[in-house]
Amino acid sequence: MPNRWKPNVTVAAVIEREGRFLFIEENTADGLRLNNPAGHLDPGESPIDACVREVLEETAYDFAPQALVGVYLNRFRRTRTGDDITYLRFTFTGTVGAHHAWRQLDDGIVRAVWLTPEELRNSSTRHRSPLVLQSIEDYLAGRRAPLELIHTDASVLQAPL
Numbered sequence: 001m002p003n004r005w006k007p008n009v010t011v012a013a014v015i016e017r018e019g020r021f022l023f024i025e026e027n028t029a030d031g032l033r034l035n036n037p038a039g040h041l042d043p044g045e046s047p048i049d050a051c052v053r054e055v056l057e058e059t060a061y062d063f064a065p066q067a068l069v070g071v072y073l074n075r076f077r078r079t080r081t082g083d084d085i086t087y088l089r090f091t092f093t094g095t096v097g098a099h100h101a102w103r104q105l106d107d108g109i110v111r112a113v114w115l116t117p118e119e120l121r122n123s124s125t126r127h128r129s130p131l132v133l134q135s136i137e138d139y140l141a142g143r144r145a146p147l148e149l150i151h152t153d154a155s156v157l158q159a160p161l
Contacts, residue, residue: 007073007086011051012038012131014069014093014139015061020114021136022096024058027108028128029080034120035128036091036135037063037112043160046152047090058105059112062097067144069093072131090150091135 013036015022023034039054041047048065055063072089105112115123117136127133 005086007088009041009047010038010087010089011041011047011054012036012089012091012135013051013055013063013065014091014135015055015063015096016093016139017096017114020116021120022059022061023113023115023120023132024105025110025113026058026128027110029078032110032126033128034113034115034123034126034132036132038089039106044157046156047150048092048147048152051090051092056100056103058109060100060103060105061112062100064094064097065092065147066094067092068147068149069135069143069145070138072134074129074131076129087129087131089131091131091138092147093139093144 022037024037025032025034037055037058039058041050051065052063055061069091072091074087074089076085076087077083078085117140120133120136124133
């Protein structure tokens with residue numbers, strides 16, 4: 001099987017504070033879009049560590065994951081190139097910590113923004129993917145699983161040979 005199919009592994013965060021949720025606005029090939037703080041799993045890190053890193057890089061907030069909201073599979077076709085991409089996304093929830101206003105946000109990120117669920121629902125044409133709203137709806141429905149469900153073997157955290 002020389003051309004084995006491999007989905008892209010990503011992480012995302014659902015962060016609530018006083019009835020509002022933290023999102024990012026980012027420039028994409030399809031224009032300005034809303035997304036959960038999210039990104040790709042990097043070599044040598046666990047999904048939990050990746051989520052902490054991505055939230056900080058995209059929003060300048062510290063984040064402490066406390067539960068898994070869900071694991072999602074999503075297929076996407078890039079508008080510009082036509083590439084057919086599948087994402088496997090681990091979505092976490094937890095507590096937001098300090099805001100580091102001095103931090104520069106990742107390339108393409110315009111700003112972090114706090115929205116109510118209704119504001120998010122009303123902006124569906126601007127969502128980066130269907131998972132943006134799905135993960136919020138799952139969170140609001142009370143879906144939580146313990147972080148212990150996700151095990152990262154120590155071999156992943158070692159330097160490459």
